[in-house]
Amino acid sequence: MVEVSTSILSVKKGEESKTFFALEASKTDYFHIDVMDGKFVEKDTYAKMLEYSSYIKRISNLPLDVHLMVNDIKKAIDDFIAVEPNIITFHLEACENEENVFENIKYIKENNSKVGIAIKPETNVEEIYKYLPYIHMCLVMTVEPGKGGQTYLSDMTEKVKTLKKYIDENNMEIDIEVDGGINLRTAPAVKKAGANILVAGTAILKAVDYKNIIDELKMEN
Numbered sequence: 001m002v003e004v005s006t007s008i009l010s011v012k013k014g015e016e017s018k019t020f021f022a023l024e025a026s027k028t029d030y031f032h033i034d035v036m037d038g039k040f041v042e043k044d045t046y047a048k049m050l051e052y053s054s055y056i057k058r059i060s061n062l063p064l065d066v067h068l069m070v071n072d073i074k075k076a077i078d079d080f081i082a083v084e085p086n087i088i089t090f091h092l093e094a095c096e097n098e099e100n101v102f103e104n105i106k107y108i109k110e111n112n113s114k115v116g117i118a119i120k121p122e123t124n125v126e127e128i129y130k131y132l133p134y135i136h137m138c139l140v141m142t143v144e145p146g147k148g149g150q151t152y153l154s155d156m157t158e159k160v161k162t163l164k165k166y167i168d169e170n171n172m173e174i175d176i177e178v179d180g181g182i183n184l185r186t187a188p189a190v191k192k193a194g195a196n197i198l199v200a201g202t203a204i205l206k207a208v209d210y211k212n213i214i215d216e217l218k219m220e221n
């Protein structure tokens with residue numbers, strides 16, 4: 001069953017509350033929280049995402065899907081655990097070494113959250129394999145992390161297919177989330193490839209009827 005995680009990165013200033021309530025009513029499965037530190041990626045959304053997450057926590061019971069695009073992963077875990085996220089995902093590329101990856105996995109679990117690892121478009125999918133038995137989700141970036149509204153990188157479809165094949169061949173139950181440029185045009189191919197959680201920001205927030213687009217994105221091919 002395909003789920004949708006709406007990225008709130010591009011919520012219009014002054015319309016936050018109205019948008020969050022409308023997204024909840026439209027049955028998004030998650031709120032996707034794009035945390036950027038201005039170092040791992042150019043933009044800095046850190047304080048804004050912490051404020052939005054705290055607000056959403058107060059008005060909604062929907063789970064938070066926190067995507068950390070930061071260098072200081074431990075600090076971000078400490079800061080965002082306060083909003084009791086359903087899952088915290090960090091970037092493999094922000095980790096110093098294998099030991100640091102396992103430290104982050106352990107620390108997130110100790111703080112009662114599920115764990116995801118994200119990989120940038122240029123990172124080979126094989127680099128994530130050794131961590132899969134210990135995590136709940138792999139986030140395959142389908143754009144270069146750092147901003148919303150970019151165009152889907154079509155060669156990521158093959159990457160999702162390869163990852164799905166490996167997960168199935170090794171009898172693992174791991175979610176594959178795709179993030180960036182996901183819309184009604186790009187969703188069918190990436191779902192067919194094996195993604196079961198679709199992050200969408202622009203495609204949903206620019207729609208007049210959020211529920212309609214969310215339902216369509218979830219539609220089985």
Ligand code: DX5
Pocket residue numbers: 007009032034067069143144145146147148149150179180181182199200201202203
């Ligand atoms: C990019 C973020 C994505 C982005 C998705 O760094 O991780 O979540 O906001 O936005 P759209 O759906 O507009 O590509």
Ligand code: ZN
Pocket residue numbers: 007032033034067179199
């Ligand atoms: Zn994201």
